[in-house]
Structures are given as C-alpha cells and as structure tokens.
Amino acid sequence: MTILIGLLSGILFGLGLSIADMINPHKIINFLDIVGDWDPSLAFVMIGALIPSAIAFYWIRKRNAPLLDSQFHTSNLKHIDRPLMLGSATFGVGWGISGFCPGPAVTGLSFFNPEALVMVISIYLGFIVQKFIVKKLSP
Secondary structure (H helix, E strand, O other), X not given: OXXXXXXXXXXXXXXXXXXXXXXXXXXXXXXXXXXXOOOOHHHHHHHHHHHHHHHHHHHHOOOOOOOOOOOOOOOOOOOOOHHHHHHXXXXXXXXXXXXXXXXXXXXXXXXXXXXHHHHHHHHHHHHHHHHHHHHHHOO
C-alpha cells in the first residue's frame, strides 16, 4: 500500500511540475536572471505550493504518527554543519547551471529530454562520488 501511495504521489508531483512547466530548465534560468529576461512564474509556483503545504503541516503536526507508519521520521540535527553547507551549495550551483533540480529532472525523463537524462546521470554520479569521499575520510 505504501508503494502505491508513493507512486501516486510521485505521479501527482510530476504532473504538477509538467503543468507549471517547471521541467523546462529555461524557466528556472530565466527566474534566476533578475537583470535580464526575468520570469517570475517560479515564485508563483512556489507560493502556490507553500499554501497547501502549510495547511497540511498544521494538521499533520497534531497527529502522533502518519497514517501508514508507526512514527514520523525526522532529523534530530539541530545545527548547521559543513556537510550541510557544502551539499546545499552544490545543489544550488547544479540547479543554477542546469536549470534542473532532481524532481523536474526525473519528470523530464518521461518526455525523453536528453538534458534531463544528463542531469539524472550526474546526480547519481554525485551520489557515488560522495559515498566514496565519505568512506575515504571516515576513521
């Protein structure tokens, strides 16, 4: 049941990205180009997602556990550390250069977008490199 709900959630998310044209990397790059051909539509998509999310989180926080699990799985970290900063910077640079973040890149695969394929392969190569680096630096 959880796999089916995850699949349906992913399909809904991908559909929303497609309808909002957020799988178009030029849309993101034009949003970041505030002195050139600026496109504010990404801000409207983010605000449109923030409103129902805030309402849902308000109600979810009142529950002791999610519907299909015995507990909520949240991070216990309370501070900003170097790996978080480096990961955030890498994500931001990758998003700014390519115009893709992971969700739209995966959604772009369904449209046979070669740029999305390069991005998804790059994401997985990044996972492999990160795992290798952490393994080498661990005591």
